[in-house]
Amino acid sequence: MFKNLAIFFSLFTVLLCTAQNNKLFDEATAAYNSGEYEKAIGFYTDILDNGEHSTAVYYNLGNTYYKLNKIAESIYYYEKALLLSPNDEEVKTNLSYAQNMTLDAIGTMPETGLSKLYKSITGKFTFDQWGYFAIAFMFLFVLLYILFYYANASTLKRWSFIGSILALFICIIAIVFAYIQRRDFKDLQPAIIFAEESSIKSEPNVSSQQVFVIHAGTKVNVIDQLDDWNRIQLADGKTGWIQKNELKLLKDF
Helix, strand or coil: CCHHHHHHHHHHHHHHHHHHHHHHHHHHHHHHHCCHHHHHHHHHHHHHHCCCCCCCCCHHHHHHHHHHHCCCHHHHHHHHHHCCCCCCHHHHHHHHHCCCCCCCCCCCCCCCCHHHHHHHCCCCHHHHHHHHHHHHHHHHHHHHHHHHCCCCHHHHHHHHCCCHHHHHHHHHHHHHHEEEEEEEHCCCCEEEEEECEEEECCCCCCCCCCEECCCEECCCEEEECCCCCEEEEEECEEEECCCCCCCCEEECC
């Protein structure tokens, strides 16, 4: 009895939170459309505080901050939206507009054709999505193999066998891609610079030599940390130390 009550209250809480978040989202959209951007940000932030992390919320926050000319914040939320939906062209387009307003023009390290190809394929979906593909094709493999086992017609047996092998092959490929995406997701710790201008040091202390300067809105990857310092790497390969309070990690869901 108590177990059933616990399940009921859990479901009720989920439905209540969903209804509340939908109401907040509608209020935020109305505030945005009427030009009350600070008010819209408050509503969207309330949704995040309720534990709701979605592409739509992050994307709309990016748009709202962009309207306020807060470029670093705008880029930060666009990038968070892309973490959840890496192939969303609308988010990519708006992100590129925001990035064009930053001061730093940082190139990228050259990649081989093979590296580009593998990233373009594995990056089509998140590791969760690749995992769903693997499960779906595993079920298809089982069904086709059962059909092959029980089929009487030689043509049906042949095609079901070929189909089952193909489904198994795709399942294995999806598992490999899911592993690669999961590994890359764990290894990368992207962040956005929020300080208007950051002096990047050669060592994790304020008296060390400055190696370069970057500005608000620049995307970096955190590769190490020590006390109040993070060691970062730019897209062009440059590295250095920055104080933690000058950037915000993207994977802080």
